[in-house]
Amino acid sequence: MNSIANTPTEQTTLKDQPSVDERRALIERVAASAHFRRSARLRDFLLYVGGQSLKDGCPEINEQEIGSKVFGRPSSYDRSQDNIVRVNATELRKRIELYFASEGAHESLVLEIPRGGYRPIFHRRLPETQDRVALTPKMPLLEDSALAVREGSRNRLHILWGTVSLALAIPCLMLFQQNRTMRHAIYTWEGKPAVAALWTDFVHSHQEIDIVLPDASVSLTEDIIGHPMSLSDYLNHNYMRLPQSLNLSSDRIADLNGIFAHNLVTMGDFRAAQQILALTPLSPSLHLTFSRFYTADSVKRNSFILIGGKKANPWVRLFDDQMNFSLDYDNEHSQSFIANRHPQAGEQTTYAAAMDPNAFIGYSVIAFLPNPSRTGNVIILAGTDSDATSAAAEFLTSEEQLGKFQSTLHLQKLPYFEGLLKTSRLSGTSFNAELLAYRAYPGLH
Numbered sequence: 001m002n003s004i005a006n007t008p009t010e011q012t013t014l015k016d017q018p019s020v021d022e023r024r025a026l027i028e029r030v031a032a033s034a035h036f037r038r039s040a041r042l043r044d045f046l047l048y049v050g051g052q053s054l055k056d057g058c059p060e061i062n063e064q065e066i067g068s069k070v071f072g073r074p075s076s077y078d079r080s081q082d083n084i085v086r087v088n089a090t091e092l093r094k095r096i097e098l099y100f101a102s103e104g105a106h107e108s109l110v111l112e113i114p115r116g117g118y119r120p121i122f123h124r125r126l127p128e129t130q131d132r133v134a135l136t137p138k139m140p141l142l143e144d145s146a147l148a149v150r151e152g153s154r155n156r157l158h159i160l161w162g163t164v165s166l167a168l169a170i171p172c173l174m175l176f177q178q179n180r181t182m183r184h185a186i187y188t189w190e191g192k193p194a195v196a197a198l199w200t201d202f203v204h205s206h207q208e209i210d211i212v213l214p215d216a217s218v219s220l221t222e223d224i225i226g227h228p229m230s231l232s233d234y235l236n237h238n239y240m241r242l243p244q245s246l247n248l249s250s251d252r253i254a255d256l257n258g259i260f261a262h263n264l265v266t267m268g269d270f271r272a273a274q275q276i277l278a279l280t281p282l283s284p285s286l287h288l289t290f291s292r293f294y295t296a297d298s299v300k301r302n303s304f305i306l307i308g309g310k311k312a313n314p315w316v317r318l319f320d321d322q323m324n325f326s327l328d329y330d331n332e333h334s335q336s337f338i339a340n341r342h343p344q345a346g347e348q349t350t351y352a353a354a355m356d357p358n359a360f361i362g363y364s365v366i367a368f369l370p371n372p373s374r375t376g377n378v379i380i381l382a383g384t385d386s387d388a389t390s391a392a393a394e395f396l397t398s399e400e401q402l403g404k405f406q407s408t409l410h411l412q413k414l415p416y417f418e419g420l421l422k423t424s425r426l427s428g429t430s431f432n433a434e435l436l437a438y439r440a441y442p443g444l445h
Helices: 008-015 020-031 040-053 063-069 084-101 143-187 193-202 216-225 231-235 250-260 267-277 280-285 296-301 314-322 386-396 399-409
Strands: 109-112 121-124 209-213 286-290 303-307 325-330 335-340 350-352 354-356 359-370 377-383 416-426 432-441
Touching: 020 040, 020 109, 040 063, 040 084, 063 084, 084 109, 193 377, 193 399, 209 267, 216 250, 231 314, 267 286, 267 303, 267 386, 280 286, 314 359, 314 377, 325 359, 325 416, 335 359, 359 386, 359 432, 377 386, 386 399, 386 416, 386 432, 399 432
Parallel strands: 209 286, 209 303, 303 377
Antiparallel strands: 109 121, 325 335, 335 350, 354 359, 359 377, 359 416, 416 432
16 A cells, blocks of 8 residues: 655645744734834734734635725725725735845745735745755765766855845845935935925824825716715715705716716826825825725824815815815806905905916915814815816925915914915916915914
8 A cells, every 4th residue: 555655845844834923923023113113004904914814714815804994994895996905005015025125134934915815924934055955865876976966066056155145135235225215215305494394293193194185076066966065975975866866867867977986086186196295205104095985084093185175075174164264166157266264454355266368367275284183184285276276285395485484474383374375377387376365373283
């Protein structure tokens, strides 16, 4: 009768399986490393999937589960419209690889998250000596055969050292590139004290920052039905039911449903987000999302940037009562304007956009305020059109503009504030922004 025994390699592999405690300790070391120190969301992602993988008989961890448990999405959210898990998984894999190539280069146990899934796997690093193959002959070797074996071993040793040298060179190059990137991030704000003062103060306790893009689908819907959208209706997705309640024709309802099916963002709003994303020292903490997928829990917990007015980004309505300058909309004349609720000497009560064939004048509101629970901060950028919104973002990333504003306040540190900007474009030239009025709230800090 034939019998099959485990080979020594198989016996070693089975015997050397990492224990739950070993795997848990490794997950915690990776999560506590410098690569995750300023990225709480990615750290939570790693700890969650790592913790799940430690459970006996753990199946594959699905995207829907991670979106709900880690990123606060509703349990039935639409993954085809919201790819937050996939985007963050790509970054998570990069940071895990960086850890084992640098800070964790000494680790004998390695974890990775294979593409196509989210469950971490663990394996031992092979000792260098395992790369060398030693043959144990059953018959005595002749002298020339022994010489050939020694020569072959020597050649394999050269190959081994070449491989090891290359393996060491790759992490060194990665560390060199990482160091260059970090130095560039550190020195990006050299010579920009006003920009640094605002944005370093905006980051609260190393929180991650959400950039919340407006939902132009809702804005278009309001234009069509002539009915404003409340934040409550928006959060409860009542905008899907409003057309039916207004007795619109079936064709018009079909058109509105087609609009709702798309996530529409104007180019100016996108440019506004780009300018903030270009603030290199903040970029590891910045996460781009869409107002339709944002949650009340995130508003309470995070620092965030709201792009667009309350018509296209209903989250702005949370702060409407606190603000003196408000972006409003005249349905009768189909025109956006800025309302100045408590005008001071020399100020107008309203500022409406003006357009002629050669010139365009717009207005925008900028605000720096605490979030509703005062656990973080919020910046609001809202213009009478998307280009004016983009100009507002440019103001908050401009050393010249912020420096002038800081000098006007005679303060080294900007307090909470809101401002009214006049934006202009002549014959196709780019926008520039002029600060017309402001309100400072040093008592809120």
